[in-house]
Amino acid sequence: MKNENPVKIAVANVSKSFPDARGEQLAVLVDINLQIHAGEFLCLLGPSGCGKTTLMNLMAGFENPTSGILTIDGLTVDRPNPKHITIFQDYGLFPWRNVLDNVILGLEAKGMKSKEARAKAEEYLELVGLSQFARSFPRQLSGGMKQRVAIARALAVEPDIIFMDEPFAALDAFTRYRLQDEVLRIWQEKKPTIIFVTHDIDEAVYLAQRVVIMSPNPGRISRVINIKLQKPCDRGDAGLTAYRGQVFREFELAHETNSEYII
Ligand SMILES: Nc1ncnc2c1ncn2[C@@H]1O[C@H](COP(=O)(O)OP(=O)(O)O)[C@@H](O)[C@H]1O
Ligand SMILES: [Mg+2]
CATH class of the missing domain: 3.40.50.300 (P-loop containing nucleotide triphosphate hydrolases)
Structure with missing residues (x-):
């Protein structure tokens, strides 16, 4: 192959x-x-x-x-x-930010405007099936859900x-x-x-x-x-x-x- x-x-x-x-x-x-x-x-x-x-x-x-x-x-x-994005075993989420804001973080760090960053973050939360948890905080989620947030955050910046x-x-x-x-x-x-x-x-x-x-x-x-x-x-x-x-x-x-x- x-x-x-x-x-x-x-x-x-x-x-x-x-x-x-x-x-x-x-x-x-x-x-x-x-x-x-x-x-x-x-x-x-x-x-x-x-x-x-x-x-x-x-x-x-x-x-x-x-x-x-x-x-x-x-x-x-x-x-x-x-x-290039790295995803670790320990999720690396910020406990004081809700799920949506955790995903937005990486996009704002890239210089994306906040309205656009929000829309993109919502799109990727949808992709990992977590739209209804956008306002939840990491402590309210299971380990698997936390890792899905980490995946959404990584993917949202569309890394190659x-x-x-x-x-x-x-x-x-x-x-x-x-x-x-x-x-x-x-x-x-x-x-x-x-x-x-x-x-x-x-x-x-x-x-x-x-x-x-x-x-x-x-x-x-x-x-x-x-x-x-x-x-x-x-x-x-x-x-x-x-x-x-x-x-x-x-x-x-x-x-x-x-x-x-x-x-
Ligand atoms: N920064 C470091 N300083 C000294 N030794 C290290 C460092 N990073 C890794 N090592 C050593 O390198 C070896 C390989 O580690 P690592 O790459 O973490 O292996 P793996 O991820 O396969 O478990 C281990 O023996 C570890 O102790
Ligand atoms: Mg290792």
Whole structure:
């Protein structure tokens, strides 16, 4: 399956080290090479500590590589770009602002006039099915609803890249399934490039067109798997089950060759 869209994000020979407790450089990511195409839905999958967040932070411009080059649209990434949005696990809503005002916030930060910002915010609350909660405050919402507000706020600025770092990890399974479907639907409607970090094999194969499997100590890419399925597909689809097995075997293989590997 060859992706005909232009390359959006290019990671070339990227390594990243951080000082450890004794001040010595600890290699967290080693020699990462990856090209992500415009409009692609890609998952970074691996156990805790393998460097998923670090790799995402490098792409989002929150960190700079120790060596190697990282570009978006051909330009070197050296700082965050307001055209790219990150959604975290903890929602990041302002408790003193109601739902509508939380969504408006990002639009006003972009310089949009308040009337226009309000209309756009209402449109995106509708998209995530929360119109009737526009005047509610975050404390009055469930975790799943809070994350939908965060998604509406991120989408309202119409980003061309959305970075998501384990956004559904704190939610119960049913809410997580619903939000996965919502993200897929929105992706198909708006076609942003999505980089989705997860440690959940099921989530990765269900969502992504490509799953990048990472392994730790130091963090690296061990395999990239194309998921040649319609999105969304039935959760009981035989193809999905086969991919799940394939990804799991990759982890077992990595485990056999690396005694420090913890799944
Ligand atoms: N700012 C930092 N300073 C020092 N070490 C860090 C920093 N950020 C991440 N690390 C280390 O890098 C490794 C990978 O972390 P991370 O990217 O958060 O992994 P993941 O998201 O896959 O769980 C971990 O061992 C972590 O302790
Ligand atoms: Mg992480």
